[in-house]
Amino acid sequence: MAFVLCGIGLILPWKLRCIYIEILGWITQFIHLTYIVILKFIIKELEKAKAEKAKYEAQ
């Protein structure tokens, strides 16, 4: 896969290469942000669960 991505980049002329990399960049950002959003959601829910557990044990 890396060979293909690099190969495409190598044969493209200047502006097309820049646009190609920009597209790769936005795809990477999308995957990264989706991962972050899901992970932060999970952590937030775990935090809530921990707080509820502490509250229950205090009672």
Added chain:
Amino acid sequence: MKLNETATLFSGGTDSTLTAALMAEQYDKIHLITYDRFAFSSVTNPKINVKKLQDKYGKDKFEFHIIKVEKLTRFVFYERYLQNIRKHGFFLLTICGLCKLAMHIRTVVFCLENKIPNVCDGANQGMHLFPAQMANVIKEYGDMYTRYGITYSNPVFKYEGPQNIEFADRLHLERILPSEGGEQPVACSRETKANTTGRKLYELGLMPSENVKGTELDRKMQPRCFQFILFNVFVHWYYLADHTYDEYQDATVDFYRDKIRALTTHLDDFVNNGTKSRIYKLLER
């Protein structure tokens, strides 16, 4: 020659900002140069740190320049292209290194035209995968600058890379880890004691915290560029999958030595023939 002046390649990031601050203590005037080309955006972002530097050291101390290098960068990337593909293969995709090379070529021209004998940048040993921040490539740049009577230095090279920027650290997992007895995991309680550029900027009052690398503030201080994506695909996913770092370093130095030598002939042509040279025709004013 303006011996009391220096030019600094300035991205607006912590490394180049600290470089500029350190130069303010040595020189009367610092030319902060930010470069612009196709696929860069928000190139005026470094003005945020230019203002901070001016507020601290004096408005007249710093002169900010945004210089276009579109044509020159394209030339640096594609000169002797087929020959370079045969000899160096995918190293032609070390985009960050080639982009920086174009910036250095333009900086030589800037210094020659303005009679400035000193250049510095924020190259740091922590960024050792980037060609322009490898010690042996920096030596080649130094030799290139020396050829034209210019001193090239890297005042923040020995500073340590930023600590506490691991992905898990940013998530502050101590919020959800068990808190009954026992020690906190080391990653959650690690304090920054390292000698980093961020720490120094914080001590100088130029940054709000010791480590802003990778934060929203860091992104707003610098131009945006996604070109490093393909560079990372090549280095991490393709080359380092089958080679050691030493092999990568050696091949990188070979490639950049070759490139710098070829471009030096064009700079010599610029020095000797001025407006008739190839480099002159690539300059954008």
